[in-house]
Structures are given as C-alpha cells and as structure tokens.
Amino acid sequence: MKVEEKGARSEGNQLLARIPADLADPLFAHLEPVDLPQGLVIEQPGEVIEHVYFPTGGVISVVAMTPDGDAQIEAGLIGREGMSGSMVALGTDRSPHQTTVQIGGTGHRMAAARLREMMREEVLRKRLLRYCHALSVQTAHTALANAKLxxxxxxxxxxxxxxxxxxxxxxxxxxxxxxxxxxxxxxxxxxxxxxxxxxxxxxxxxxxxxxxxxxxxxxxxxxxxxxxxxxxxxxxxx
Amino acid sequence: MKVEEKGARSEGNQLLARIPADLADPLFAHLEPVDLPQGLVIEQPGEVIEHVYFPTGGVISVVAMTPDGDAQIEAGLIGREGMSGSMVALGTDRSPHQTTVQIGGTGHRMAAARLREMMREEVLRKRLLRYCHALSVQTAHTALANAKLxxxxxxxxxxxxxxxxxxxxxxxxxxxxxxxxxxxxxxxxxxxxxxxxxxxxxxxxxxxxxxxxxxxxxxxxxxxxxxxxxxxxxxxxx
DNA sequence: TTCTCTGTGTGCGAGTTCGCACGGAACAAT
DNA sequence: ATTGTTCCGTGCGAACTCGCACACAGAGAA
Incomplete structure (x- = not known):
C-alpha cells in the first residue's frame, strides 16, 4: 500500500521524483493534491505567492506583462517536469508575472512557507535551483524565438x-x-x-x-x- | 587604509555591497581585480565556467543562441548591479549561452569553485539567488519586448x-x-x-x-x- | 428544433522589418 | 597625403504581420 502510494506520488512530477526516501516522506507530508482547471490563476503580479504547484498533468504558463497589462507574452511553460513559483526557491515571495493554468490537469501544491523550510535540505535545494536555471534557459530561448523566428x-x-x-x-x-x-x-x-x-x-x-x-x-x-x-x-x- | 580599500571594493559592484563585514573579508580575499576589455568572451556555450565576474564598470551581455549559432539574441544585460555566471549560483558549471563584454570596463572575478564554497553563507546565498530572480525577470521582459515592441x-x-x-x-x-x-x-x-x-x-x-x-x-x-x-x-x- | 455562443476560415490594405546593395565619411596606420 | 578599414546613411522590392471585418460551422441551451 505504502509502496503504491509512493510510486504514484513520485511518478507524477519529475522534480519530486528521484528524491531520497528519507527526504521524500516529510516533503510529501506537506504536499496537497489539487486539481488544476484550465484558466485558474495561480499567481498575480505583485501579489504574495501562497502556494507553489507541482503539476502531474496539464500545462501552466508564466506570462510576462507590462504594468498596465496591455502587452503580454508567455515567458515560461511548466508541466510535470517542473513547478510554479520558482521565485520562492530564489528567495522572494512575489514576482511581476502572472501564472495561469493553460491546459487543465492535476498536481500537488505546497505552502510557500513550507517550501522555504524544506529548501534547507541540500538535496532538494540543489534540485530546485537547477530547475530555476533550466527555466531561465527556456525563457532566454523564448526571447530568441520571439525575435528571430x-x-x-x-x-x-x-x-x-x-x-x-x-x-x-x-x-x-x-x-x-x-x-x-x-x-x-x-x-x-x-x-x-x-x-x-x-x-x-x-x-x-x-x-x-x-x-x-x-x-x-x-x-x-x-x-x-x-x-x-x-x-x-x-x-x-x- | 583598510577602510579606504574596503570602501572602494564594496562601492564598485552593487551585489557585493551591503555584505556584512565579517563575511566581506573572506569574500574579498577570493576576488581578483580584472580588466574587462570590449569583446572579451567570458563564457562559451557548453564550456565549464572557471570564473564569475562582478563588473564595476562596463556592460556584459548574455547571448542565447541556437546550437549552430546562426540565430542569436541578447537575453541578459549585466553591469555593476550584477554578476556573470549566475548559473554557478544555481548549481551548474556551464550553460548553453555565450557571455561577452559589450562595453569595456573593470571588475572583480572569483573562481567558480570559490563561489560555490562561499554560497554556504546564507547572507551571500540569499543575495545572489535574489539576483538570479531579478535577472530572469529581465530576460522575461526581453522576450516580451522582442515579441511586442x-x-x-x-x-x-x-x-x-x-x-x-x-x-x-x-x-x-x-x-x-x-x-x-x-x-x-x-x-x-x-x-x-x-x-x-x-x-x-x-x-x-x-x-x-x-x-x-x-x-x-x-x-x-x-x-x-x-x-x-x-x-x-x-x-x-x- | 431553433437559437446563440464560441471557435474557425478568409480577405484586404497598411505598416514594419528584411535582405541586399552601394555611396560617403571618419579614423588609423603608413 | 594616401590607403585601408570601419562605420554610417540611404534606397528598393519582398516578406511578414497587423488590424479590421465578415462568413461559416459545430456545440450546447432553450
């Protein structure tokens, strides 16, 4: 029973997979399964981020916009390979971007405060920071694509x-x-x-x-x- | 004498400013003043990053490119407010981007390995990770500008x-x-x-x-x- | 069934940028 | 002073996207 549970929960999101068992248990204790319906707004520009989301299906997108909102563009695409709220891992509780669910799916979420605590664990911290890097490479290539393609x-x-x-x-x-x-x-x-x-x-x-x-x-x-x-x-x- | 030195070194780069004295001393012991002539290539895509640079003048730019190099675009601009090699702070030793000196200037550099050690210090880690976030916001808005302006x-x-x-x-x-x-x-x-x-x-x-x-x-x-x-x-x- | 809304297919003029190409102008070195 | 190199100004047709506008179709509600 326990094994099945664990298999299921760690297979869903690739960032949370490959976490050693001793760390995975406290980690998953703080995770809450959630539905991610299309259109759900996960983060608003400038507003404090309460939860970070680890999708297991569907697609979340990070949208950069001008303050007045009259120009906007997708700057990041997040699925079961990643997480929303990467800026929490980087030490801030908000960002100027909007984050919404593009394609409905499912996932797990964790209170941002919990994540900050869990980040003290080196294994998790390393993994999430590396993801932040991967995400920023993605954004950079979106900039490239927007300019040249x-x-x-x-x-x-x-x-x-x-x-x-x-x-x-x-x-x-x-x-x-x-x-x-x-x-x-x-x-x-x-x-x-x-x-x-x-x-x-x-x-x-x-x-x-x-x-x-x-x-x-x-x-x-x-x-x-x-x-x-x-x-x-x-x-x-x- | 000591005071002058310290003033000079901490004023130059804004990321290194505002570092508490007890941390600043070991930190600056690992910093080496360097000249940053226009055109200098600081990082090559896929190659291990040996040093990170903290400019005190001039401008460094991060260029995203396709593997064949036939399309490229600036994805990040770095000056005395930041540092090159932010991916070292994020736990990897290379990136697919090229980094060059756009406008000649001066700065300090540190071996990437030293930075990894120094990142154990929470104050420094927090500061650098926040900078990584700021840089990625910059990249996202470059993507926005490229698409809409x-x-x-x-x-x-x-x-x-x-x-x-x-x-x-x-x-x-x-x-x-x-x-x-x-x-x-x-x-x-x-x-x-x-x-x-x-x-x-x-x-x-x-x-x-x-x-x-x-x-x-x-x-x-x-x-x-x-x-x-x-x-x-x-x-x-x- | 009929109505209505959302989603899709299409057309056309205007504006922006592209790719290419050439002439002129400033600067450095000899 | 001359030469060579880099940098800047300009022109033109082609390609792409825009903004707007309208017609049609599938899906769900009445």
Whole structure:
C-alpha cells in the first residue's frame, strides 16, 4: 500500500521524483493534491505567492506583462517536469508575472512557507535551483524565438514544448489561446496552423490540435527548440 | 587604509555591497581585480565556467543562441548591479549561452569553485539567488519586448538598460553591435536611431550614443522598461 | 428544433522589418 | 597625403504581420 502510494506520488512530477526516501516522506507530508482547471490563476503580479504547484498533468504558463497589462507574452511553460513559483526557491515571495493554468490537469501544491523550510535540505535545494536555471534557459530561448523566428516556427516550437509536457498527442487549445501566448493575431495562428497541417505535421480540429510528426515540427522550429530541453535533461533527467 | 580599500571594493559592484563585514573579508580575499576589455568572451556555450565576474564598470551581455549559432539574441544585460555566471549560483558549471563584454570596463572575478564554497553563507546565498530572480525577470521582459515592441522602442529600452549600468550618458557602441544584440539589421538600427534623434532623445555620433532625455526614452519604450528594474530595486537595492 | 455562443476560415490594405546593395565619411596606420 | 578599414546613411522590392471585418460551422441551451 505504502509502496503504491509512493510510486504514484513520485511518478507524477519529475522534480519530486528521484528524491531520497528519507527526504521524500516529510516533503510529501506537506504536499496537497489539487486539481488544476484550465484558466485558474495561480499567481498575480505583485501579489504574495501562497502556494507553489507541482503539476502531474496539464500545462501552466508564466506570462510576462507590462504594468498596465496591455502587452503580454508567455515567458515560461511548466508541466510535470517542473513547478510554479520558482521565485520562492530564489528567495522572494512575489514576482511581476502572472501564472495561469493553460491546459487543465492535476498536481500537488505546497505552502510557500513550507517550501522555504524544506529548501534547507541540500538535496532538494540543489534540485530546485537547477530547475530555476533550466527555466531561465527556456525563457532566454523564448526571447530568441520571439525575435528571430516566423510565426510558423514559433508555433511549432510551442507545440513541441506542450507535447513534451503532456505526454499525449492531443493538445486541447483554441487558436485564440495560442494567439495570446505567442503575442500575435488569432487569424495569424489559423494561417500558421494550416501551414503545419499542409505539411502533415499536425491535424487541427475545433479546440484540439493533434501532433502527428514531432521530427517535422522540430525541423520547422529551426534550432530554437531543443536547447532548454537538453539543459533540463542534463541537470534533472530521471 | 583598510577602510579606504574596503570602501572602494564594496562601492564598485552593487551585489557585493551591503555584505556584512565579517563575511566581506573572506569574500574579498577570493576576488581578483580584472580588466574587462570590449569583446572579451567570458563564457562559451557548453564550456565549464572557471570564473564569475562582478563588473564595476562596463556592460556584459548574455547571448542565447541556437546550437549552430546562426540565430542569436541578447537575453541578459549585466553591469555593476550584477554578476556573470549566475548559473554557478544555481548549481551548474556551464550553460548553453555565450557571455561577452559589450562595453569595456573593470571588475572583480572569483573562481567558480570559490563561489560555490562561499554560497554556504546564507547572507551571500540569499543575495545572489535574489539576483538570479531579478535577472530572469529581465530576460522575461526581453522576450516580451522582442515579441511586442517595434524596433524604436526596443532600442530605447536597450539604451535605458545600458544607461542604468554605465552611470554615464555616453554609450560607446556601433550600430553593428546594437543590431546583433537586438537581432535586427544594422540598417534598421540606423533608421531607428534617427527616429530617437529626431525627438531629441539621443544624439549619435560615430561609435557613440549620448543619452539626452531618459524620460523620453522611457516613454518610447512603452511600459516594457522598468519592471525588471523595479524588481531589482525591491530585492537588492543598496 | 431553433437559437446563440464560441471557435474557425478568409480577405484586404497598411505598416514594419528584411535582405541586399552601394555611396560617403571618419579614423588609423603608413 | 594616401590607403585601408570601419562605420554610417540611404534606397528598393519582398516578406511578414497587423488590424479590421465578415462568413461559416459545430456545440450546447432553450
């Protein structure tokens, strides 16, 4: 019974996996399973972060925005490989970003204060800080992609990142949502999706995109996909 | 004598300032003053980082690139408010980014191994980790600017960030250099600079840009400047 | 069934940046 | 003074995205 529990809880989130048993027990004692419905706002800019979330499914996204909110863009994508609230691990209790659930799923959460306590454990601290690095590499390459890639390629990259985190070929998202994440027009997403479809890389139906050809998408993303993923694998792979 | 030394060394770099005396002494024992000539490559993608640098003048920039190097963009700007090699503080000895000296200056450096030891000190660790957070906020807003701003505004933002770090109204850079950082054509930079000049915000001569009107530049940058700076001030201001 | 809302497909003019290419101007070295 | 190099100004067609606007379709509610 105990073993099953443990297997289940540690398989879900890859950051929490590979934690030695003696540390895992107190750690999981502070974790609370939660549902992560699409649209849930996890962090608001400037507001104190009460909980950090370790998804086991679905996708969370960190959105950078101007203070007035009239410009916004996705700066980080988080799934079962990571956690929300990485800035808590870095020693602050808030950030200027907004964090929301992009694709509904499940996960565990922990009070930010508990996490701060648990960070005294070197094993956990090392692991979470390395994740912070991996996340910032991801953000840097998003900046690169935003500056240098055409919409098709950015879309391909985004779908790949989502695909990694979902572990499933079906991404339940509307063009509208994608346009906000990529910071472009909704119509532009429609057209770019047609291009991907035309090459047989994906298949889009109402509110759902099915990934058909990962390798093709990677080619389309032209070198801007892969670096953050490799960095994560190097530092945190199971 | 001792006092002067200490004053000089702690004033130069803002991250190293405000360190309690008992910690500062061992810390500074491991620091070595260095010259930072323009063009110096501080970190190469994938190569082990031997030293971290704490500038006291000049500007260092972190460049994200594709593995083949055919697309690159500045993902982070570092001056006397920060340090290079933040990933060492996060527990890894390399990164996929390239780090070079943008504008020549001076600074101190420390062996990465020494920094890892010194990070056991909570005061220093806290401070450096907070800086990592501030830097990642900067990167996120670079991603935002790259996606949503026109070239004029991005240029304005970049000049502001440089101005902050130089503490001097003269930025010694060529259009060519700027074009690489911003990931655009050199000719585009020329045109955008004319726009800024036309509004009396800057004055450009051969290889040198003089900042005339900060407030005007901030207006031009349209809300994408300021958030990372405020976050730094909140967490690390002297 | 019918209505209504959300999601998707499409078209068109305008603005921005690109890629390329060339002329001129300032500076350094000889 | 001349030469070579770097840096800056400019022009033009192509490509991409924008902003707006409208039509259609699937899904759920009445």
């Amino acid at each position: 055409k919409l098709d390629a950015r879309l391909a990259r985004w779908l790949l990142m989502c695909h990694d985190r979902l572990g499933c070929d079906e991404v339940p998202l509307t063009h509208d949502f994608l346009s906000i994440m990529l910071g472009v027009r909704r119509a532009g997403v429609t057209v770019s999706l047609h291009i991907l479809e035309g090459q047989g890389l994906v298949r889009a139906t109402r509110g759902l995109i099915r990934i058909n050809d990962r390798a093709g998408l990677e080619r389309m993303a032209g070198g801007c996909y892969g670096v953050p993923e490799a960095e994560y694998a190097r530092l945190l792979a199971a | 026109k070239l004029d505004a991005r240029l304005a933002r970049w000049l502001l960030m440089c101005h902050d770090r130089l503490g001097c109204d003269e930025v010694p850079l060529t259009h060519d250099f700027l074009s690489i950082m911003l990931g655009v054509r050199r000719a585009g930079v020329t045109v955008s600079l004319h726009i800024l000049e036309g509004q009396g915000l800057v004055r450009a001569t051969r290889g040198l840009i003089r900042i005339n009107d900060r407030a005007g530049l901030e207006r031009m940058a349209g809300g994408c400047y300021g958030v990372p700076e405020a976050e730094y001030a909140r967490l690390l201001a002297a």
